[in-house]
Amino acid sequence: MSKKPDIPPHYYIQNMANELEKKGRKILHMEIGEPDLDTHPDIIREMYNKALEGYTHYGSVRGIPELREALADYINDKLGLQYTMDNILAIPGSKISIFLLSYTFLRGDRKKVVLLTPTWGVYIYLVRDMGLDLTLHKLVLENKWILTDEDIEKLKETDMDAIVVINPSNPTGAVLPKENIRAITDIAREKNAYIFADEIYFDLIYGGDEFHSFLQEGYEKAVGIYSFSKAYAMTGFRLGWIVASEDIITTVSKKMQLMFTNIPTFIQYAGLKAMEMKEIIEENREIYAKRTYMLSDGLEELGFKFTRPKAGFYIFSKIPEGFEDGFDFAYKLLFEEGVTVAPGTAFGDYGDFIRFCSGVSEEVIEEALARIERFLEKNKTL
């Protein structure tokens, strides 16, 4: 087997897959969180029109007021809150959000970050690369990926200046109950720690669970991170936003101004147009649900062990017996059958897990399941 990569392992798998594709192999991609849905043409047309109208110049760092107002209204409607545009910062993605928040607030002797895992692995690499003190708090499949009383107790005893939580979860698709959100907030408040809450999948819950946001706890050091990428199938636009107290937004936007000038204004108008078509979210949610159920059914039949996702489009499963670890499984599955999945180590201390992305088409899911079945047979694990 190949040596362990020095970049997040799913990027490594992805890069290898790209090499194989160049040689003509047909690869079924299930390693990245990229739905195959296209952006609605009306959104693209609005971007075009605004660029033609002259919105091709420098813009305001925080984002255009119309967009920030629409985003505040949206969050207020969904969560029953009272934000204004001054609580909103447009930002080109969740990675840069976590980076910029950490860069801004975790300085001097305030450098201790807790990541609730499994977590989108780039956050682990990013925080580690910044030289921050990282503690991974490990949740487990056996508890359906939610926090038990023991988890709460352990977190109470953990030093932290910030805690990063992805809810609904990438990679598990679990939705934390209100009691978990409240307990984490109480702990952060007690420790005067920031909460960086990646709630990007919050409007893609189809499992019937009620979503409770960290913002609803009214803690002034909680920051919510959101995006147009998945809900509107706009990954390539690089348009997201964060919600926080006016103080936090002001401080972060000053740091951001030193690095970026602004998100292209015509892209922000595309986002504004998307928000006039919220039915897109409903449609996409149904598509993601259908595909995720389909992949879940198929993987369960093949004997994979996981909790069925309630949001988003990922399945985080134990690997079958007979493989060294998740990277070994992913590596062999890629070379033997041309299907890419993300090794579990990309998400924390989950060596015997893999993540499937179910954002692909039903045809791809069907074909992938057939290939995986053959792969398991060949490797005598069935």
Added chain:
Amino acid sequence: MSKKPDIPPHYYIQNMANELEKKGRKILHMEIGEPDLDTHPDIIREMYNKALEGYTHYGSVRGIPELREALADYINDKLGLQYTMDNILAIPGSKISIFLLSYTFLRGDRKKVVLLTPTWGVYIYLVRDMGLDLTLHKLVLENKWILTDEDIEKLKETDMDAIVVINPSNPTGAVLPKENIRAITDIAREKNAYIFADEIYFDLIYGGDEFHSFLQEGYEKAVGIYSFSKAYAMTGFRLGWIVASEDIITTVSKKMQLMFTNIPTFIQYAGLKAMEMKEIIEENREIYAKRTYMLSDGLEELGFKFTRPKAGFYIFSKIPEGFEDGFDFAYKLLFEEGVTVAPGTAFGDYGDFIRFCSGVSEEVIEEALARIERFLEKNKTL
């Protein structure tokens, strides 16, 4: 007079100007480096078509191969070099370039940065904010903003892990002679230091001076930073690129992948389209030259002291007698006459300087000159 701001002073002037505009004041903006030219509609149409074709998904971190190839060819043609696409990284702006290069390479006990000043002030704030050890090496008007033998000697005695140079200069419009480039490179080589060379205005030289790039010295730790913003009037697209050794590009792109995913692919195609229309650069260069000459003539007539720019669209001038400093001048000029300029402290230790942007229309230049004349008369400095 107002208290000194905690953000770059030209951002402060700009923010105040925006406030006055909201109250209905007509402001003539000469504080930011924003040409009033619009992006060519064919470039915008290409972006639209590519987005409609489905280029709205995640893309490769380094940028699309076609663009990187075209950029390598362009640099090779202009500078007589032999780069390939593996020497190119598409990046959303020069601020993030300096940030990311510093973040990547200036770690541990390698944290000493020299900035040649006057420099675009955001670099000063950015480097300082990163906690790096900053040395400002001060060039002077009396030497026409180029390095003398004494400057070279002093730099030889200065500790550095990296040196940041803007050439052609923002804010002075000076072009460093080949001997300067060579001397700086020799010093960096001797000290094993990086050279981060912002050469963004390299194809906007109209003063007849020959441009010599740091890349032409063949030093493996030199990085060139370039942009579509000014040459193609595409500031709002946030599209730039860096040129360096394959090692540097590989290392930086791995860091970048932790923060961003990619520049929107449809924007990269817009850049590729622009490169098929290089006559835009010729046209824009002529426009910038004409405007800069016009403003230079007018300011000279009013008694301002500066060297005439040979590139770009800035004039960096001493303030007339009778003002406390450049911030005082800028503040009063804004409130009394509604003209914004950037205080010299934004560019280093230049308290008695101001920067005018001549990227505005001839009408604005004419009107601004009239207002400035009235302002000087009122303040009895003529």
